Amino acid sequence: MEADQSRLLFLLFLFAWRLSPEVAAEVQESSDGSVASQKPMWLTDVPATMEFIAVAEVAVIGFFQDLEIPAVSLFHSMVQKFQDVSFGISTDSEVLAHYNITGNTISLFRLVDNKKLDLESKYIESIDANKLSRFIEINSLHLVTEYNPATVIGLFNSMIQIHLLLMMNKASPEYEESMSRYQKAAKLFQGKILFVLVDSGVEANGKVISFFKLKKSQLPALAIYRTVDEEWDTLPMAEVSVEHVQNFCDGFLKGKRLRENHESEEKTPKVEL
Missing domain, CATH: 3.40.30.10 (Glutaredoxin)
Incomplete structure (x- = not known):
């Protein structure tokens, strides 16, 4: 417990300041400023989903049982904001079962530490664009992650x-x-x-x-x-x-x-x- 507290104090000392709108916009902006239309990849079976995750430094997948919920359109909007992240969608029952999904869930997979983080149904129901964007910002760790007020939280949570x-x-x-x-x-x-x-x-x-x-x-x-x-x-x-x-x-x-x-x-x- 003392080690965890020391670790937190260290990170807060180095990184803890509020994420200003300007910094948030910079984090979300693509590296080339492109706003070209992109869409999540449809993942129709387990092997395709496993390969999709394996080749991406950061993959975000919407495991949806219902495509009519508001979170689906929000999920699509994130593709334009995070162009260094791979997005996928699956409604396949076998895929959902393979990843132990029992309700509408958005999961983030990190290659750097093989970690899976979930936004489960109880959060999906009330999610808005800012909360979903924040979830992705905080938890997107790459082989080399640029230090900023958002990524520090993901660094702290890494194994x-x-x-x-x-x-x-x-x-x-x-x-x-x-x-x-x-x-x-x-x-x-x-x-x-x-x-x-x-x-x-x-x-x-x-x-x-x-x-x-x-x-x-x-x-x-x-x-x-x-x-x-x-x-x-x-x-x-x-x-x-x-x-x-x-x-x-x-x-x-x-x-x-x-x-x-x-x-x-x-x-x-x-x-x-």
């Missing part, structure tokens, strides 16, 4: 207790290539470590950088945190590479720490960029 944060400015010329390498490394630790991106160009994210005793002059940098005992470590780096990330994660998993060295280095004055 994975070790989180790796890449603190880097998304506006930097090296960002695209660095992110590609970071994503490759994330696949190596799927199910073991949650990979998170913290955009150091966002002013509010400065609290995360300072919590891990890092300065902007040391970025990009990695910070790794284990929620169960609050153990953490950092690694400033000139270049983000799969090898650097892998070695840092492997070292932490084996109990090796670099932080003592960093703390001694901080005694030497550094020039802020």
Whole structure:
């Protein structure tokens, strides 16, 4: 219980501020701004549903016994808001039975930790667009999840207790290539470590950088945190590479720490960029 409380306090310290309308809109906006018409995929049997879930980082499926309820139209509207999420619908009795669905249910499946989260009938009956949108925002974790006030709740609820944060400015010329390498490394630790991106160009994210005793002059940098005992470590780096990330994660998993060295280095004055 004490560990859970400490974990919650840590996350609240780093992430807890209200989701403003501007941030909510940014979270929901597709990466390319496209509003092209899209529809959920119809899932007519168990094998097709299993494959649909297996190939998606985040899949949201409406298991509906009744297609006339208001939640169905709300479900369709979410497809346009979350274009990095795969949406499907099934009314097939065998599919519903396979996933232990006994009433109208909207389920979210995450590849990163193999977790299934349900909005069951008692919530579906009174659901509105804001509540459904919030459910998806909070719980959508990808191989690399960008830190924001919504995703932190999903991170906290994940079964994975070790989180790796890449603190880097998304506006930097090296960002695209660095992110590609970071994503490759994330696949190596799927199910073991949650990979998170913290955009150091966002002013509010400065609290995360300072919590891990890092300065902007040391970025990009990695910070790794284990929620169960609050153990953490950092690694400033000139270049983000799969090898650097892998070695840092492997070292932490084996109990090796670099932080003592960093703390001694901080005694030497550094020039802020």
